[in-house]
Amino acid sequence: MPQHDTxxxxxxxxxxxxYGETLSKTEDLKTNACCTGASPPEYIRKALKNVHPDVIAxxxxxxxxxPDVLDGLxxxxxxxxxxxxxxxxxxxxxxxxxxxxxxMTKAQIDVARAHTAWHADKFGFSNAEFVDGLIEDLGACGxxxxxxxxxxxxxxxxxxxxxxxxxxxxxxxxxxxxxLYFSDVYSSRRVPAELVADPVLYGECLSGALYWNDFLxxxxxxxFGDPRLVEDxxxxxxxxxxxxxxxxxxxYSATYRLFKLPxxxxxxxxxxxxxxxxxxxxERHPHSWTLDGHHRIETGKVFPVCGNTYHMLHDxxxxxxxxxxxDKSTHYGIFDGCGKSLPFSSSGTKGxxxxxxxx
Numbered sequence: 447m448p449q450h451d452t453x454x455x456x457x458x459x460x461x462x463x464x465y466g467e468t469l470s471k472t473e474d475l476k477t478n479a480c481c482t483g484a485s486p487p488e489y490i491r492k493a494l495k496n497v498h499p500d501v502i503a504x505x506x507x508x509x510x511x512x513p514d515v516l517d518g519l520x521x522x523x524x525x526x527x528x529x530x531x532x533x534x535x536x537x538x539x540x541x542x543x544x545x546x547x548x549x550m551t552k553a554q555i556d557v558a559r560a561h562t563a564w565h566a567d568k569f570g571f572s573n574a575e576f577v578d579g580l581i582e583d584l585g586a587c588g589x590x591x592x593x594x595x596x597x598x599x600x601x602x603x604x605x606x607x608x609x610x611x612x613x614x615x616x617x618x619x620x621x622x623x624x625x626l627y628f629s630d631v632y633s634s635r636r637v638p639a640e641l642v643a644d645p646v647l648y649g650e651c652l653s654g655a656l657y658w659n660d661f662l663x664x665x666x667x668x669x670f671g672d673p674r675l676v677e678d679x680x681x682x683x684x685x686x687x688x689x690x691x692x693x694x695x696x697x698y699s700a701t702y703r704l705f706k707l708p709x710x711x712x713x714x715x716x717x718x719x720x721x722x723x724x725x726x727x728x729e730r731h732p733h734s735w736t737l738d739g740h741h742r743i744e745t746g747k748v749f750p751v752c753g754n755t756y757h758m759l760h761d762x763x764x765x766x767x768x769x770x771x772x773d774k775s776t777h778y779g780i781f782d783g784c785g786k787s788l789p790f791s792s793s794g795t796k797g798x799x800x801x802x803x804x805x
Contacts, residue, residue, distance in 0.1 A: 486510055489730065490534070496568055497533045498561045504528030504554060511598040513627045513703065514728050514735070515763050518542040519595040522619065524581040524612070524628070525549055525602025529558030532574050533565050535598070541571035546594075548577045548587055582611035584619055592621045595763070599628035601699070604654040609661075613668035617706060623762050626670065626704040631655040631681065634696035641691065650688070652681075655697060670704035671711030672754045674738035677701050703738060705758050715752035715784040720772035722749050722759055727767045735767070752781035 486494070490512060494502070504527060511531060516538045523532050526547025536545045549555050558576045566572035579587035581602065597616050606612045616626050633655045647653035656664070665673045678700035683689050705711070726732045726745035734744045737758065743749045748771065751759070759768050780786050 487730070493534050493537045494530075496537060496565075497530055498564055501528045501530050501533060501557060501561055504557055505530045506601065511600045511627055511629050511701070512538070513596070513598075513625070514731065515767070516543070516596070519763070520544040520593065521546070522584075522589070522594045522597045523547040524597060524599035524616070525605065526558065526576065527551070527554045527602075529561065529574070529576060531598065531600055532558065532576070533561075536565065536574045537569055539573065541569075541573060543573055545574045546577065546589070547574070548579055548581055548584065548589075550578070550580050552578055582606055582608045582615065584615040589619050591618055592624075594619050595621055595624050597624070597626045597628070599626075599630070601629055601631060601651050603628065603630045604651050604656065605648070606654075609656060610664055610668065613665060613670065617669040620706040622706060622708070624706045625762065626706075627676075627701070629699060629701045632658040632661060632698050632700055634658070634698075635694075636660065637695060644691075647688065647691070652683075652688070652692065652697060658698070658700075665702075665704055666713075669706065669708060671707065671713070672705075672715070672758075674703045674758075675700060676703055676736075676738050678739075705762060707757055707761055710757045710761065711754050714786060715754055715781040717778040717781040718753050718756070718772060718774045719776060719778055720751055720753065720756045720770070720774070722751055722756065722771065723747065723769040724749065725767050725769065728764075752784065 490510065506527060512534065516535065517540055519539050520543065521535050521539060523535070523545065526532050526549045529547055532545045532547040536543075539545060547555075547558060549558075555576050555578045562572070562574060562576070565574065577587045577589075581599075597620060603609060603612055613626075620626065631651045631654075634657075636657045637653050637655065641647055641653040644653055662673055678698050681697040681699055683692070683697070722743065724735055724743040724745050724747075726735075728735050732745065734742055736742045737755065741749075741751075741755060753774060756770070756772075759765065760770055780788075
């Protein structure tokens with residue numbers, strides 16, 4: 447077996463052992479990297495009350511991966527663990543929707559499967575299923591090309607030994623115009639190999655974290671143009687022994703949304719004089735709706751957008767909730783506030799990064 451395959455297998459075995467045997471409940475985690483202090487909205491709290499307590503107890507996520515407009519969707523949860531998010535999403539997609547969870551830790555999958563019938567009785571329908579397998583190889587899990595509208599993942603990609611394979615597989619199984627919406631842990635710099643090799647630091651969702659800029663590059667190489675940051679928060683760890691080993695590296699919990707819009711999204715945010723008007727029709731968002739950290743769109747107001755944002759709204763499940771203005775017949779240059787400007791000193795503008803950003 448090649449050396450890189452041996453290393454990958456070792457990582458899989460260590461992660462499976464950590465989450466299947468070392469940890470028996472959320473409180474067993476040694477740091478707060480896999481925890482979130484954010485209080486979920488009321489409709490999520492209500493749905494979580496319908497999830498079995500034993501499933502909740504096995505939850506090790508770092509965020510809440512629940513985007514809007516889910517009714518009737520086919521959703522894949524990468525690294526579903528005990529199935530908490532799957533059973534939550536099962537309620538939100540409804541009986542016409544479908545939720546599939548994949549996890550490599552058999553002990554976790556067993557918990558999810560053991561409670562599937564209980565949740566079906568609770569909800570009045572059965573639309574959740576669970577597959578034991580690697581998120582790096584969804585083909586081996588029997589998942590076909592372009593079979594899901596949405597993929598979610600909650601603090602799991604950092605545990606994968608081959609992040610490129612995870613993103614490539616996600617792109618493959620997503621339908622055109624679909625979305626990968628996920629929370630994960632990112633680092634302020636590349637983590638040294640000796641720390642990556644530590645099974646506890648890796649299992650605690652720290653040393654396997656991607657350097658944030660490497661993630662952006664990798665996402666684009668796998669087909670996801672213009673990744674959008676939805677929200678983020680620093681990870682404080684709260685374990686002095688672990689902090690001492692990682693004091694030179696900062697870690698962040700962040701939620702990104704990546705759209706599968708091949709051949710449409712450009713490398714930068716370009717200005718075509720386009721705009722959108724939000725109709726106020728997305729459930730629970732009558733006054734405004736947020737696409738990402740830089741796009742909070744008020745109801746009824748003309749909102750100028752770059753070409754990429756236009757496509758993220760026009761070509762996806764969000765289309766019916768917006769009115770669209772303009773086309774791409776005229777190009778006006780880089781979108782103002784995108785983080786770039788004319789690089790030429792003779793232009794009278796300062797080149798390089800600007801203070802704002804549309805993405």
